[in-house]
Amino acid sequence: MEILHYTDAHEEFRLRLRGFCEKEIIPFVDEWEENHIVPKQAWKRMGEEGFLCTAVSEAYGGPGKDFLYSVIVAEELARTNHTGLAAPLHSDIVVPYIESYGSEAIKKRYLPGCVSGDIVTAVAMTEPDAGSDLAAMTTTGVEDGDEVEINGSKTFITNGINADLVVVAAIDPTLENPHQAVSLYLVKDGTPGFERGRRLEKMGFHSQDTAELFFNKCRIPVENRLGEKNMGFVMLMEKLQQERLICAVMAQFAVELIVENVTAYLKTAKDAMGKPLSKYQATNFALVEMATQARIGRTFMEKLVAEHMEGRDVVMETCMAKYWHTDLTQTISNRALDLIGEEAAAERSQILRPWRDLRVLPIFAGTNEIMKMVVGRMLQL
């Protein structure tokens, strides 16, 4: 039985994207890693080819395709062995806030650009002192008349440098309960008082422009608010399922790529007597175990994708998957290095980059500890 049903249209899309990655992404990945950023042009090309925001409806310039297209984009991008061109973040995490909660005017104004790649988006939640504890947020959004003034700073913002449009979470300082005081605002590049801090140096994700953002008396029109005032937390909650599912999907594909690569490496590499390393029993069993975990992970991931597409509430299961799948990336990538040995310590081995990049998966989009807290609550433990 197949859990997911890919049509010919899906497969045609996948092949087109794969060709695009081979021609326009993979050859430039090392350069992007060097530069610690992906050129805007690459985003634009993705948009031109129809690889961004595949879910945005025709009304706003999108193709209005199903979630499987997002899964395909995540899978093919995973195979480019870099993280800078963070299309899933843009298409499946940030843009949905705009499409779900933006006013008609906002949607008409911004969504076509998001689809075309002219507008790169980012979401700004985390603050220096508000990581796992979002309620500790101190960035304020004070609405007066038809304007909102935003003050505060955000950190760890993916696409922080490239972003033309940022969804910013800010709190109403006049209210007691932070959970009922957060609103989401759209801040455009170039708005006075909106400044970008330094690009942050990281263990991995080198091709991705992670940065701090500062808002200093940053005034925006009130119509740039997404959804109801002070309903920010509710909106965040509503979007959690897809956000966490996408993390699990990315993790699963990363795992499969590593297993594929390390297996190929160890079947090719030979000992002094010409025996393939994969025939050493300890290595052989390790590869079997990794293949098994990848297969089990794939099945669970596919089931959640199917249920998500059916519109079912699988928030708890996606939290489980976010932690389980991202943890799996750690055991698998560490084991891959161990099996290859010293040569894996060189960047030229290509197996090292995913090990560096993936380390952040158990941390971002809600640490795995937070995932377990949420699941624990939902299980009423």
Added chain:
Amino acid sequence: MEILHYTDAHEEFRLRLRGFCEKEIIPFVDEWEENHIVPKQAWKRMGEEGFLCTAVSEAYGGPGKDFLYSVIVAEELARTNHTGLAAPLHSDIVVPYIESYGSEAIKKRYLPGCVSGDIVTAVAMTEPDAGSDLAAMTTTGVEDGDEVEINGSKTFITNGINADLVVVAAIDPTLENPHQAVSLYLVKDGTPGFERGRRLEKMGFHSQDTAELFFNKCRIPVENRLGEKNMGFVMLMEKLQQERLICAVMAQFAVELIVENVTAYLKTAKDAMGKPLSKYQATNFALVEMATQARIGRTFMEKLVAEHMEGRDVVMETCMAKYWHTDLTQTISNRALDLIGEEAAAERSQILRPWRDLRVLPIFAGTNEIMKMVVGRMLQL
């Protein structure tokens, strides 16, 4: 999406079986564990109620139902927290050899009894010096005229004492290659030269009568041979998928029962201040992790059941599942004891028995190391 589709008929069957277990099994489990055997009468009752050999076709007195009924039996029996009444072994592992390979006469003679519970079956493969290495088998089957003489000994035979009919693997001593020399024979209780050795004392599985079997100039009619002469290994291979799948299914249900029980225990037990132990963060996270593993295991198991029912070749996947799921029973049962602490060391805690019983799962029906060898070969590592 549901991977498995249980009909009302399935559910009605499950409820009937659950009621039966509550009335006729659970109250006697402690006694059976004491006696190290399950009374024949219990097998008979299972048969009378239609809980044995649900897959055997009407032609031979069975109901000819689908594999989901076997899954239901495995699940409900798992909930009786004992292993003696090994219906899955009888119904889904041994009897299929008879139905698939027995002559019409043999099937007419024995299958109705297998269904009614008048005949309890066992399969005798393992020998003192032929465990993982079946090719080292030394039990011989020499056919002369219309009789076969079997000589040798077998060990670790489940239902060894209760068995009325045993499928015995024996080797033709005149042939070179053991893989082309094994035949399967049916030996009836009471056949001269067929003797049972001592019941083996074990770490767990106390209600199960594991024994040695001896064949000393044991002569049976040649028509008791299952299938072609010397095709034993091929027949074994053909049945491996279901055998290993059933192990994974049993393991999965054992895991779910433990998670359910330890969670209930820790939600009920309170510290000196009345705080439920499940609210201690370390315990809370442990329960979340166990629940997650159970859920992921369930998804993979269900997918394999569905594919098995579709008649697809998932031998490799079932080998993966046999090792992965039975290993999971070990981590889960050990963790359950750790979370409960000293009280779990007492048999009265009920959580101790599964820990003792399950230890054999990674060993029987092909050790998990053998599973990995097989998968490694199928992956062409």
Added chain:
Amino acid sequence: MEFTLTKPQKEIQKAIFEFCKGEFDKEFGLDCERNRTYPNKLLEKACDLGFIGIHYPEEYLGAGLGLFEHCLVAETLCRRDSTLGLALTLTASGAEFILRSGTGDQKDRYLQQIAEGRLFSAAALVDEGLGYDFRCLKTTAAQENGQWVIDGKKSLVLNGGTAGIYVVLCRTGTETEPQEKNLTLFLVEKEAKGLTCEDAGTRISCNMLTAADLTFNQVCVPDTSRIGDVGDGYRLLNRFLDECRVVLSAQAVGIALGAYDRALAYCRERVQFGKSIGQFQITAHKLADMARQIEYARALSQKAAWHFDNGMLDPGLAAMAKLTAAQGAVAVAYEAIQLHGGYGFMTEYEVEHFYRDAKFTELFCGAGNVQRDVIAASVYNKKRS
């Protein structure tokens, strides 16, 4: 630093190996466990040879040696037979309270008999259903005209029913007082009126020792039965638990060694696919990881014992040694079973009871999370060198 046993220590080890060779019998051990009968003769011999209570002062028939030597005895006995080894080294459970904190009179009264194996002792600490949480304990002791009256229930007390004396942890202060102040320890003799022991049934292992649930109903003891000061129970309890955990770590190391010895021997003999299974890399690596786990667990266990003898044992180190050694023993015995294949699950091949005994050491005196709480408390506010 120095990483070898002294000559006398090596001799103790050797003496015990010989004792076990002569006195331990597999079938006998299995029978004792099956029938839940204690090997009294064996204990007597071990006592005569001075193995039991080797760390007791000479005046109480001990050898006046350290906990390190006692641990060496426990490790070696458990290695030869995990079940007999535990049975021989757990008869004095709770006696540490008397040894470390008892009055001269209490010592004179009990320690010698214990060292002779004529008297079993038991530590009755855990209240029914409360585990290692000693805040506002339910078992209480109230002073009534010069006596103490004890009421309460203790669960799963090892040696309960056979012990001649029980060291009982009671709350003598109010519920609202902190546990550091409201607990006191008392000695209760088995004949005490109002004390009833109910057998707790079979357990994961150590079934040749008894275990019982105790009920104290208006049990009166004189003030001279008090161990330590009133309200000093919690401090003494923790010192006791530290010592127990160090000994448990040594027992666990011995159990791991015994399981490893048997697995190694089996892997050398057992032939499958035309070669001894030890020749397969996957088997060799299992043995390598088993040996490695034993090596570091043993180093940590010995370090903890040495620290105890030098008066510098930190509760965190005791808990680390216990958790590491117990986990190691469980992992090693687990693989020992796996390496034995079907035989591993069979009683007669012994490794299965090494696995059960290993798990016992992991659960006894607090399982993983209890130990982690202790370690965390001791490291969190400390600067480590």
Added chain:
Amino acid sequence: MEFTLTKPQKEIQKAIFEFCKGEFDKEFGLDCERNRTYPNKLLEKACDLGFIGIHYPEEYLGAGLGLFEHCLVAETLCRRDSTLGLALTLTASGAEFILRSGTGDQKDRYLQQIAEGRLFSAAALVDEGLGYDFRCLKTTAAQENGQWVIDGKKSLVLNGGTAGIYVVLCRTGTETEPQEKNLTLFLVEKEAKGLTCEDAGTRISCNMLTAADLTFNQVCVPDTSRIGDVGDGYRLLNRFLDECRVVLSAQAVGIALGAYDRALAYCRERVQFGKSIGQFQITAHKLADMARQIEYARALSQKAAWHFDNGMLDPGLAAMAKLTAAQGAVAVAYEAIQLHGGYGFMTEYEVEHFYRDAKFTELFCGAGNVQRDVIAASVYNKKRS
């Protein structure tokens, strides 16, 4: 047994802590690593203070102390800054061959310069693509009129390109001869004609040190450059690997300690949900397990060093110490990152480079399965006491 450092050892530890406090600078270290520039001045100071080559004989400016003290230096430096610590203690890679097996002339020629930090050395052992399999090595040395002519390729040689001397493992016997007989070691100076070094690019860590692929094309060396006897290379290689693994285990322990120190400090300061995150049980338990892993890895590492100094080091013990300490360091640094949340992934919070440096110790000198092979070989035929 004894489980404390001697007074002099404690003083060494203290002196290094002070040195680090005064000389180590986070930004400086990060810059060196970023720009792949070696901190020569820092090395000179460390040499002047006698920290480097502390285990060398006095005539070569060493302190004539043991490997234990050298390990203590390495552990302490790595704890303060894993990257600088590794950089300072890996410049003499391969020099152990000279120290342990070199001729008097070879020692006079090189050891002092090494101890002064004026000369880097490198061990060129691993043939391209062959890892730690030294059977019928492809790099050969043939005798031609009194000289040896070396041909072959070595991969990813640490200090390749900067080292003044290379210790090169060559096959001098036939392919059919066992490795125990057909290998020989030679000293090759960097100026040697026919030796070319190609930078291997950036690596997981230690980028302030160089690494290169070496090509030996008809490189001629006199017989006086031979280390040990002809055909004795394999034995010396293994002694060398044993020593390296013990030192690596100490570096790994230091790395783990450093990551732990930072995580602990962060958990005390960082407030979320109204309390410092160290107050959450799950955090406390992570810290407890980190501390425990460090404790046993350290005990094993120190035991191995002590065994080396007492001439009783078993290859299995060296491999156990290396694998245990490296795995521990990786696990501890991993959790240190996790406890830092998003900051853990950021370079400026340091723990990410501790994690990379920890992984380096796990991969260097043979990863897990290489170590397990060594351990298995040493335990399989041995009776353990």
